[in-house]
Amino acid sequence: MRAISGFFDVYDEGVVRRCRARGVFKKQGVTVLVGDLVEYDPIGTNEGVVTSVLPRRSELIRPPIANVNQVLVVFAFVTPDLNFLMLDKTITAALIAGVRPAVVLTKADLVDAQTAARICEIYRGCGFATLAIATKLGEGVESVRSLMRGSLNVFSGPSGAGKSTLANALVPGLELQMGAVSEKIGRGKQTTRHVELFKLDEDTWLADAPGFSQLQVNVESRELKRFFPDFTEAGAACAYRGCVHIDEDGCAVKAAAASGTIQTSRYDSYVQIYAEIREREENMY
Ligand SMILES: Nc1nc2c(ncn2[C@@H]2O[C@H](COP(=O)(O)OP(=O)(O)OP(=O)(O)O)[C@@H](O)[C@H]2O)c(=O)[nH]1
Ligand SMILES: [Mg+2]
Ligand SMILES: [Zn+2]
Structure with missing residues (x-):
């Protein structure tokens, strides 16, 4: 634990x-x-x-935990501002580790309903279970509980997103420390220091974990596209079979991003992650 x-x-x-x-x-x-x-x-x-x-069925590096079968990707709509690249990296890292991601967007009380709905649609459109919640108002906590049922879950997301606040709302009697987000730097203060598992019921576990501000996606650049399920359909129509959807002629994914069939923020994240991986690959030789 x-x-x-x-x-x-x-x-x-x-x-x-x-x-x-x-x-x-x-x-x-x-x-x-x-x-x-x-x-x-x-x-x-x-x-x-x-x-x-015993042999592990999964292993995550950030946060360091074994055997989870669901990563709850916890990000706030604001305070700290939603960083789509980090959110997409967290999802991708879970998929690479063979773990199902679900998206939990917190602090819905601080944004208008339309903004919240628009952002949720991006991730539902990718096929991920997605919830907008306001733990402070008690809104959505039971939906998170249902989403977690039967799994070994871990919270993954930036400092200040409200992970420990949510854990406290889910686990009766739990009194994890919570920390305010600094107004000056707009970041959380890394209040949680350790990964820790809590039992919710006979077959449901939840791990709270420290927030992070950086994440390295560890996969070969040409494999990255496999972990963007929202690209698969369009990708079947690319001119080249090995198309990595960056600057190839006849790339249907790039076209789909331009026409709005694929969300721009998702495509931008892909291009950014791809570039980061390429840079590491080039430095290896
Ligand atoms: N307005 C609002 N604030 C919230 C909500 N949930 C959490 N917060 C606040 O967000 C701040 C950070 O909450 P924490 O639960 O400590 O965040 P964390 O993700 O555990 O952060 P680390 O442990 O540093 O990774 C606290 O001031 C909470 O009161 C919410 O639903 N609405
Ligand atoms: Mg915490
Ligand atoms: Zn392509």
């Missing part, structure tokens, strides 16, 4: 045990992540030693 300075809190049938990891892990370069399924030797009633880590 959590890792704190060399200790791991291991949940087993309602009991949380504070465990150390067996010394050999370090030698083998094995790290234990929150979300890992482990075997342990019990010591007394609430301690133990982790003896092995």
Whole structure:
């Protein structure tokens, strides 16, 4: 459930045990992540030693967590301002890790309904479950709960988006620290420092996690398009089979972005992420 300075809190049938990891892990370069399924030797009633880590069905780097099957991509409409590139990167990183993304847009109380609806449509149009919520007013919290049911979920998004506020609203008795967004710099203050899992019901878990302001999308440039599901249909009509939708002749994706069939912000994010990956690839040789 959590890792704190060399200790791991291991949940087993309602009991949380504070465990150390067996010394050999370090030698083998094995790290234990929150979300890992482990075997342990019990010591007394609430301690133990982790003896092995079971194979992972997924692994995210940011936030660092294993075995989630849904990433709740949590971004505020404003305060901090919605950064579409970061939002799209977070979605893409989840898809690359083989994890289903869902989009949760917070602080709907601070924007007009039309703006909120327009932004939600971008992501629903891509096929992602998308919610606009106002945790402060208690609006949408139950929809998030339904969306999470049956999954191991993690919150992923920038500092100040309202992740911990939402976790507190979802988990009875939880009192995670929350932090105001600085007016001067328009950013959150990185209030949450650790990834931590909470149990919502028998088969539903939620991890709160620290916010971040940078994200590297790790995939080969020519593979990137596979993680933009909203490009697939148009992409079938590109003149070249290997078209990466940047500056090829007869690119149907670029045409679809120009005509509005594909959202401009999504195409712009793709081009930006592609350029960042290309730059890293060129520096490798
Ligand atoms: N107006 C409004 N403010 C909200 C809402 N939800 C959260 N906030 C505020 O947003 C600020 C940041 O909330 P946190 O929950 O600490 O944000 P976080 O995403 O956990 O941030 P980090 O832990 O730094 O990553 C706090 O001042 C909250 O009160 C909302 O629905 N509406
Ligand atoms: Mg937080
Ligand atoms: Zn193309």
